[in-house]
Amino acid sequence: DTGVSQDPRHKITKRGQNVTFRCDPISEHNRLYWYRQTLGQGPEFLTYFQNEAQLEKSRLLSDRFSAERPKGSFSTLEIQRTEQGDSAMYLCASSKDRGAQPQHFGDGTRLSIL
Amino acid sequence: QKEVEQNSGPLSVPEGAIASLNCTYSDRGSQSFFWYRQYSGKSPELIMFIYSNGDKEDGRFTAQLNKASQYVSLLIRDSQPSDSATYLCAVNRGNQGGKLIFGQGTELSVKP
Numbered sequence: 001d002t003g004v005s006q007d008p009r010h011k012i013t014k015r016g017q018n019v020t021f022r023c024d025p026i027s028e029h030n031r032l033y034w035y036r037q038t039l040g041q042g043p044e045f046l047t048y049f050q051n052e053a054q055l056e057k058s059r060l061l062s063d064r065f066s067a068e069r070p071k072g073s074f075s076t077l078e079i080q081r082t083e084q085g086d087s088a089m090y091l092c093a094s095s096k097d098r099g100a101q102p103q104h105f106g107d108g109t110r111l112s113i114l
Numbered sequence: 115q116k117e118v119e120q121n122s123g124p125l126s127v128p129e130g131a132i133a134s135l136n137c138t139y140s141d142r143g144s145q146s147f148f149w150y151r152q153y154s155g156k157s158p159e160l161i162m163f164i165y166s167n168g169d170k171e172d173g174r175f176t177a178q179l180n181k182a183s184q185y186v187s188l189l190i191r192d193s194q195p196s197d198s199a200t201y202l203c204a205v206n207r208g209n210q211g212g213k214l215i216f217g218q219g220t221e222l223s224v225k226p
Contacts, residue, residue, distance in 0.1 A: 031211055042118075042202050042216030043158065056213060091157055100146035100165065100206050103214060105157040 002026070004106030006092050012112045013082060020078045021109045025094030032075050033103055034067055035091040043091055049075060050097060079111075087113045115140055118205050120217035128225050133190040135220050137203030140184070146206040147179055147186045148214065153199045161201075162188065193224045 005024040013019055025032045030051050035043035046065065047057045051072035064083075069075040079086055089110050093103040118139050127133045135149075146165050150158035162177040164170045164186065170177045176189040186205075190197055200221050204214040 033213065035214075040122075040218065042204070042218050043214070045213035045215070048213055050211075058213075089157075095211060097211065100208065100211055102148060102160050102163050104160060105150075108157045 004092055004094050004104055006090075006106040006109050008109055009107060010110045010112075012114065014114050015082055015084060017082055018078065018080045019082060019111065020076055021090055021092075021111075022074060022076050023092030023094075023106060024074045025092070026104060028096065029094035029104075030072070030097040031095045031101070031103075032069055033093040033095075034075070034077050035093065037089045037091055037108075038087075046077070082111075082113050084113050087111055116217070117141060117215045118203055118217040120201075120203050120220045122218055123221040124223050125220055126223045126225060127193050129193060129195060131193050131224075133193045133197065133222055133224070135188040135190075135201050135203075135222065137186045137188075137217055138184055139186070139203075139205045139215075141205070141207055141215075142181075142184060144181075144184075144205045144207050146208075147177070148204040148206070149175075149177060149186075149188045150202040150204060151197075151199045152202055152219065158202055190222075193222075195224045195226050198222055198224050 033048045034046040037043040049069040089108045095101040095103045149161045164177040200219040203217040
């Protein structure tokens with residue numbers, strides 16, 4: 001089966017612009033997760049969906065960040081009014097929904113803010 | 115105190131040796147434990163997961179869990195240069211899925 005797909009792979013934008021990333025999970029996976037990773041650190045949780053329901057959102061996530069999964073399939077993560085500190089790798093993962101199933105990651109979207 | 119702690123390394127071992135990677139966690143209610151391998155510039159790749167106390171073996175990899183000591187480890191036998199990567203320990207608090215809490219990762223270097 002195909003893995004988690006993320007688009008774009010790289011995004012370079014100017015500070016203050018809005019950006020949107022897309023994630024397509026593994027087809028039979030109902031859970032979808034977004035993480036952010038900066039150099040030298042482990043991934044940091046942002047938010048997670050079970051089907052179309054957003055079940056948890058990190059308290060560290062500013063209101064400039066929003067995520068959707070309208071039909072329970074692909075998801076989008078939007079960052080409004082980007083700041084230098086938003087530069088990071090944005091990772092999407094998916095898993096099955098029975099118990100604590102392992103999460104499988106996509107290749108990520110690397111965001112660079114100029 | 116960080117929720118999940120790992121030595122950042124680098125840990126250097128000769129080819130063919132056993133590499134031992136360690137991780138401690140602070141939440142005693144944690145139920146599920148995962149090891150990911152991450153090559154430079156790439157995304158994390160699942161290596162092992164373990165839910166019960168004791169050892170779990172998969173090929174050259176063995177995960178060890180001690181919930182009383184809040185400690186999980188990964189042993190890599192017959193280490194190869196291709197094992198050189200950052201190894202991330204991740205913890206899930208419940209047993210119903212949800213977010214993973216990651217350590218900062220341990221960089222492993224296997225010298226030929």
